[in-house]
Amino acid sequence: MKKVIVIGAGPAGLTAAYELKKRSPGEYDVLVLEESGEIGGISRTVKYKNNRMDIGGHRFFSKDKRIMDWWKQIMPMQGAPSYDDKKLGRIKPLQKGGPDPEKEDRVMLTRQRVSRIYYKKKFFDYPISLKPQTFINMGFVQTVKAGFSYLGSCAHKRQEHSLEDFYV
Structure with missing residues (x-):
């Protein structure tokens, strides 16, 4: 078994490790090293006093269907309004059968983007x-x-x- 060290547990490092393990089961012994002790790099969400806060600006968007399908497999698109959507009266398209962000953590929230x-x-x-x-x-x-x-x-x-x- 080949040993692989991935430096950084941000999206790129985690994706590389995941794909190596998935595409070549048993071929690679993958070790992910992260200096901070937290996964997600600058694209992580932390919980603080029952709130979730994004650390660093992050969006997962691509014109490449394969990449978007990959992300949707990892983090299914939200299927119900989140608390802030309800509170602010935001109406948006939701993924039929998708997870409820108020009940599950493994969900990709859709947000209006402003750059x-x-x-x-x-x-x-x-x-x-x-x-x-x-x-x-x-x-x-x-x-x-x-x-x-x-x-x-x-x-x-x-x-x-x-x-x-x-x-x-």
């Missing part, structure tokens, strides 16, 4: 949208600079050989 950029003490849509509020928030000079910077980056594309190249 924004906080820049110079103002919020901007993410992804950036070209609407009047964006120009008001940025100011004329900064908007023109950003526009020319973007056009320059399009005209002078660097070849990407690494993740660093992609980000820069």
